[in-house]
Amino acid sequence: MITFSEKQLKIPSMSRPVFLVTGGMSKFDRAIPEKKTEELVIDAFTEAARFIGKTPAELKQYIHSAYYGHFADHFGDQLLGEAVIHDRLGLDPLGNVGIKTGGATGGSTLWEAFKTVASGYSDCVLAMGWERMDEVPTDEGNHYIASAADKDWETPLGHIYTGYYAVMAQKYWQVFGKSEDSFRVTMAEIAVKNRGYARMNPHAQGPKKITVDDVLSSPVVAYPLRALDCCLMSVGAACAILCDEKTAYELTDNPLLVYVAAGSHTLRVADRRNMAIPLLPNETAEQYKDLGERFPGGDRYPGFTGFLAARMAAYYGYRMAGVTDPTEDLDLVELHDAFTISDIQTYEDIGIRPYGEGRTYVESGDCYHTNPHTGKPGKLPANLSGGLLGNMHAVGATGIMQAIEVAQHIWGRWAEMHADPKKWEAFGRQKPEDWTDLQVKGARRGLAISHAGVGSHVTATIIVHPDHQLERRF
């Protein structure tokens, strides 16, 4: 068993609080041949400036350093793409750095930006992420993504990252899902929900009005995963502006507190020794003593059924922000639903449900905007943006998009940013006649989980309205 020292498990501290002031994003799509990346980045930055009544030039005057999330240089065939974007944004001679942590790149970019403000180095920073995944055919794209696995031990095996992840899905499906048809239906309901919410999002690439049967009859990608269980491959950009308190209130009268924490795990699944489950504030060791009896094969931790990196991001993040029980303390979440089954695994890793019971978050109706069983607001709505399944996965932008979506609910401005017919028209998209306002009424606190591949990196971004801070009791 691996054990961790107190120093390793120290709860991260900040020299001063950090505020999220604004954010913006571009249109997302499978291909955007009419625009260069710099145009998408400027679209996102302009939206962020306008959101707080500034021009881009005015907002730039506040920025002291810049953090750029862009995962895959080889997709765009441009090393140091960050320098190109920094130049096109006219932010030289400010310091800037590129961040790359696979699918978690967006979240990690926020992490770096957060630490920079928390440390006092900068009073205002830009966190900008993007991805350009349309400049190679899909099979080459799959090869490039597979290059993020271990090149000697994994990539030659099919050059297909989905396969490396899917073995985890298979284990979870058999151990915790018990290969039950009802569990398969629960997975499908996530795909229906998130693609349905994407219909209300003008930025979204993959909105779909579908049924559980549509998901279950879609082509098998890697059993039990079918095409509609899998996320999108996207182009687009998203950005956020993080500040210290003084600068935040100069820019807006309604900034939000933000906390970002990160965890990691081995690139090759199950390639470290086992360990005891690191416990979240709402868990006890006692509740997991019989995990292997209730779910035979489920007692190897972290093994193939959970994401240790997600668990550790929540472990640090909840204690930083004072979250005791995510379901009680948070009002909405945006999770990394790369696959329907990994979404369920994440419910457990971040303590929305105990290990083995993730499916009940969906089956109870808690994860919906409106609980389908009661007609009342869902207890903890998830992925109202449409998530990676329905909105986008433009890797470097994803974690930032998730955080902005959460913040727009807390600002009470979600409808303003999603209903405007001019935005739908500008993106060349038809606003549905049954468009529905998904604003979570009275949202005070939310969480975004940004996740890489088979769990090599995960970040937890917790966003809190300053009037609704939680007491830190840890």
Next chain:
Amino acid sequence: MRCTEDRGTVKVINGRYRPTGKFHYIYEHSPIFDENGKLMGITNPRDVTHIHAYGGEAQFFESLGKGKLLGTRCDNPHCEAEGSIFMPFRIHCPDCLAKNTVVDLTETARKSATVHTFMITERTGAFNTLPTPIKFVNVEFEGVCTILMGYLSVGEPEIGMRVVPIFKTQNPTFTILDLSWVPAGTKEADLPEGFTFG
């Protein structure tokens, strides 16, 4: 088109790479137009050969072609992980970072390898050389603290299935593809071309 003519090869002489032949092939760009003939962009064709060092793992990849499966063990008496056996082969112990001892796990694999989890997929990325569908298997071994990813060459995988290693001892590729797995009891005649039990 396969650009194999004079494809580059490399030797190491006196600690330096000595490349011979062509490491890149040059092609012309071609414009991308939309349906109205408006210029939208350009293609950037390229064909390159990279050089890659196996370092301390070279003996693992070399041994596959000789029908052996090597792992490593931490023998540092001051390490919490002392005695832990690692497969995949780790040059250094991930806990204490001391150099591990190389151990032959061929017999351990033959006697105890089982499928921990698996996946069957028809989809592959570009440059895949394995026949489809690919049957990924993650294999666990008695006394080994980690799990190895590989592929099953015969039969249908199931969790808990006993498997044995097979090796591409004829014309090895010197990659992880030289190691595959088959259900225990598979006959030598049923193995893919070039593979033996070692």
